[in-house]
Amino acid sequence: MGLYHSIDAAPFLYYFIFAVVTVVMKLDIELYLTKNVMKENKYDNSHFFNQYSQMSRSVNGLQGAGEWHVLKKMFPDFKGKRVLDLGCGFGWHCRYAMEQGAISVLGIDLSEKMLTEARKINSLPGIEYQRIAIEDFDFPANAFDVVISSLAFHYLEDFGKICDKVHYSLSKAGTFAFSVEHPIFTAQGLQDWYYDEKGNRIHWPVDQYANQGIRKANFLGVEVTKYHKTLTTYISSLIKSGFEIIGISEPEPEKALLESIPEMKDELRRPMFLILSATKK
Numbered sequence: 001m002g003l004y005h006s007i008d009a010a011p012f013l014y015y016f017i018f019a020v021v022t023v024v025m026k027l028d029i030e031l032y033l034t035k036n037v038m039k040e041n042k043y044d045n046s047h048f049f050n051q052y053s054q055m056s057r058s059v060n061g062l063q064g065a066g067e068w069h070v071l072k073k074m075f076p077d078f079k080g081k082r083v084l085d086l087g088c089g090f091g092w093h094c095r096y097a098m099e100q101g102a103i104s105v106l107g108i109d110l111s112e113k114m115l116t117e118a119r120k121i122n123s124l125p126g127i128e129y130q131r132i133a134i135e136d137f138d139f140p141a142n143a144f145d146v147v148i149s150s151l152a153f154h155y156l157e158d159f160g161k162i163c164d165k166v167h168y169s170l171s172k173a174g175t176f177a178f179s180v181e182h183p184i185f186t187a188q189g190l191q192d193w194y195y196d197e198k199g200n201r202i203h204w205p206v207d208q209y210a211n212q213g214i215r216k217a218n219f220l221g222v223e224v225t226k227y228h229k230t231l232t233t234y235i236s237s238l239i240k241s242g243f244e245i246i247g248i249s250e251p252e253p254e255k256a257l258l259e260s261i262p263e264m265k266d267e268l269r270r271p272m273f274l275i276l277s278a279t280k281k
């Protein structure tokens with residue numbers, strides 16, 4: 001009787017185990033997809049990467065970046081500091097921090113192609129590059145004295161979460177300094193001027209300002225996913241996480257650039273970058 005019973009139950013038992021394994025595997029795959037594959041990684045797309053590699057900021061490093069003259073003034077003294085760079089790209093800021101006396105610099109980025117270039121052109125003893133999404137990085141407690149980021153946070157959906165994690169990871173009175181694309185620049189989405197029939201720039205469109213979230217921008221001729229956030233979100237997230245804001249800037253091009261490149265004058269018509277610096281209270 002008992003034997004009959006166990007033989008009868010066997011197919012159901014196998015079916016049950018099979019169902020449980022299937023569900024667990026499905027959950028695992030979904031988790032993997034959410035964490036790794038679902039994040040858009042245009043910088044590893046060969047065409048986009050080649051375009052990005054030809055930009056002045058890629059070829060000439062920090063001197064070729066329009067906002068650098070302002071950003072560098074908002075960085076703290078790096079001497080003796082442990083530094084984390086979120087979305088480090090080619091690693092120019094990692095090199096700068098190390099050359100300014102940091103004791104260690106960790107640069108993290110989602111793109112293998114960007115990191116390969118960083119390791120080639122901006123490797124110095126004390127700098128480590130790691131491939132991981134900012135959202136998936138396991139921010140250790142009290143591990144850094146300075147956290148920087150240049151033009152990466154507009155690729156992230158939830159800025160508040162990042163603020164909390166950075167705050168947790170910073171030492172007491174540590175600095176968080178970063179640049180993002182300005183909310184006026186990201187609001188409408190396409191990120192281009194309105195032109196007249198002759199191709200003259202009429203104005204920069206600002207629309208859907210309060211509607212935060214996903215945008216499909218045209219960057220270097222490629223559709224790129226970005227996330228629009230309001231100025232209030234950037235500022236209040238910092239305050240809510242326990243930071244004291246010590247600097248804010250909407251940088252304009254340097255005078256020399258304005259005088260030598262005529263199109264640069266258009267950069268005065270709307271802000272492109274927002275830079276904030278804050279300290280852990």
Ligand SMILES: C[S@@+](CC[C@H](N)C(=O)[O-])C[C@H]1O[C@@H](n2cnc3c(N)ncnc32)[C@H](O)[C@@H]1O
Nearest residue numbers: 043087088089109110111114133134150152155
């Ligand atoms: C405009 S580039 C800036 C690179 C560098 N910080 C600089 O200013 O030269 C943006 C960088 O952010 C990285 N990035 C985008 N989304 C990311 C994410 N979710 N996690 C980590 N890095 C990301 C890209 O791979 C790219 O290297």
